[in-house]
Amino acid sequence: MLDLKIVHYPDPVLLTVAKPVTEERFGKELEELVDKMFATMYQARGVGLAAPQVGISERIFVMDIPNEDGPSQKHAFINPEILHVEGEQVGDEGCLSFPGLYQQVKRDTRVIVRAHDVAGQEFELDVSDLAARCVLHETDHCDGIVFLDRMSPLKRQLAKRKIKRLQNTGEWE
Ligand code: NI
Numbered sequence: 085m086l087d088l089k090i091v092h093y094p095d096p097v098l099l100t101v102a103k104p105v106t107e108e109r110f111g112k113e114l115e116e117l118v119d120k121m122f123a124t125m126y127q128a129r130g131v132g133l134a135a136p137q138v139g140i141s142e143r144i145f146v147m148d149i150p151n152e153d154g155p156s157q158k159h160a161f162i163n164p165e166i167l168h169v170e171g172e173q174v175g176d177e178g179c180l181s182f183p184g185l186y187q188q189v190k191r192d193t194r195v196i197v198r199a200h201d202v203a204g205q206e207f208e209l210d211v212s213d214l215a216a217r218c219v220l221h222e223t224d225h226c227d228g229i230v231f232l233d234r235m236s237p238l239k240r241q242l243a244k245r246k247i248k249r250l251q252n253t254g255e256w257e
Pocket residue numbers: 178179180181221225
């Protein structure tokens with residue numbers, strides 16, 4: 085399989101609802117894709133990466149959130165489904181498809197998510213804070229929603245202006 089390349093906004097794949105992963109898709113090739121997604125994410129120093137961000141319109145994302153008190157929250161999510169949300173957090177968010185852009189986004193504080201792991205096993209996770217933010221952000225990618233869409237109108241306008249500036253100076257391709 086070819087190496088993966090992170091696509092940048094406004095690549096149309098980022099704005100497309102991704103297809104569910106079917107049962108037949110599980111196997112060696114899917115495992116390799118997930119491994120490569122983790123490697124691509126680590127190389128880019130991200131904590132989450134969704135398949136549409138590497139040009140693959142499938143409902144898959146990987147996440148690795150460091151944890152001071154123990155092992156990191158490292159998971160691959162295939163066909164993620166948000167089952168429950170609660171609370172509210174406001175914080176800075178970035179996205180590997182928006183290089184250099186950080187903006188405040190309001191998200192739920194706690195999320196219960198159901199997905200399949202790369203072996204096809206269903207699991208549920210109850211996550212909070214940064215992990216909840218990440219799960220929501222990456223599940224949005226599977227739905228063709230980018231974090232720009234989650235900003236307040238004013239912040240979105242500022243972000244779009246900054247993107248245009250970076251595009252004009254060739255810092256954003
Ligand atoms: Ni993102």
